[in-house]
Amino acid sequence: MPWPMIVVFLAPALILYSVFVLYPIAQSMRYSLYDWNGLESLDNFVGLDNFRRAFSDEVFTDALKHNMILITLSVVLQIPFALGLAMLLNSRIKGRAVLRTLFFAPYVLSEVVTGVVWRQMLRPNGLLDEMMTSVGLGAHTQGWLSDPDVVLYALFFVISWKYFGFHMVLLLAGLQQVPKELGEAASIDGATAWQEFRYVTLPLLGPTIRVSVFLSIIGALQLFDIVWVTTKGGPIGASSTMATYLYDQFRKSLFGYASAVSIVIFTLSLVVALLYQRFALRRDLQGTGLVG
């Protein structure tokens, strides 16, 4: 195929991508080195001060910590839970097509809808509190979204509610590629259900699980919409994430500083992606191009 033709075919995508993705990212690297409010001219060069400032700001490092907690909870709780349900849907249970449809439904609802409805459910004397009271658990109600010690976990629950379906269908697609005969052979040889799971299913599902974990980590590093709508990162920053922190700085017109924060988030994502690709995904992602 002649060169000009290749250029013609690539041009629309490359132009669109350069203008709205690459150029802004490159620009924010530049802005991150300035003290800039977004309007006046870009002349107050401050070097790496913005980055130093971010890492010495406890509000930011707390936000980073919240991201890490959410990543850990997602990997330790959400993915095993999604795997359990995927296995359930992969068994001979009746109505599993309907169940899959319904379990996945929250994923197609917007973050805003999810956040607004859950905020209503979790408000003091809201639905959850009323339900707990009516079954005699009234003493255990919490300020789900107003208690700084509780809010992050309540938020994690809401996040899981919305996203577990995605991991579930991913893992289900993986499970359906595990040949049924292998499990049957194992059980004829006397393997218990657990042994069959541990030594047959799990290893074969490894690639899918690693991809699921990877997407979960990257997603959790960049969480914004659902957090912002549900809690705005509050109360007193107890449920902030790096991205809500970034948006706070943006709203204060600290454009130079906010650019530095977004560069930090980019870099973290990139480093995580590269490390993960290097050590865990190597074999799994060859050819799928999920990681650059």
Add this chain to the structure above:
Amino acid sequence: MAELELHDAPLETDEPIPTTRRRWRIDRLALYVVAMFVLGIIVLPISFSVLGGFRSNKQLVESPVGLPDPWVFENYTSILSSWSFWRQVWNSTFIALLAAFVVLPAASMAAFVISRYSFRGRELVYGLFTLGLLFPAAVAILPLFITLRQAGLLSNPLGVALPQAAFGLPIAIVIMRPFFRAIPQEIQDAAAIDGCGPMRFYWSIMLPLSRPVLSTIAVITIVGSWNSFLLPLLVLIDPNEHTVPIGVNNISSQYSTDFARVLAYTTLSMVPALIFYAIAERQIIGGLTAGAVRE
């Protein structure tokens, strides 16, 4: 690969020993209990929202559990007869279609040459696009905002649709590439012998053969665009341009004590997404799992 087979497996008739069968039945009961429990948690917020819209605020405070008594229709009817709600539905739809309309040709043309021809720098171009998977619009929002301001695209539907299309390119290309690759080389050779150039081959053979993957990309783009919040919030300044998620967010802070109205508004905004999901479930799930699970 992406098609999940979910037809209920036929029950085996020759299942051997009764004790196994009884245990299987108990296990199965446990499975149903778990499934129903999860189902309850999934459905609860949605039904709370739907029913909540039919309550008065007084009912919501006094008895949020159970069916509304009496049913109040005023929340829904007042929203449905308001001009601004329909305006938002139209804005969201228009922007979503625009984004899909831009991303489909751009991504399919790029994926076409990347997957069917070898040229220098091909892997570099592909790598560049996949890098975009790591950078969602929410994190790039600040430089993006500045770029849009420089380009004069604030307060313009294009200022939302074009970035959405651009940020949608990576996943679209990643999903399309293996699909395009799988189309046999013989077809291309035969077409070439018959004097069909790359342009015609792309237009008259590749695209018609790729309808499933194109509809998947269209659906994913539309859902993503329909649901997006931060970008339209920053770009669309004039209330007449607001999209549905902005409307939901506004109403929930504006009428923060009018819970019933907020829930009714939220419910109505869910309806298009859920209908769309019901129609296009296969494309949505297939598309989302396609990139991540290998054949």
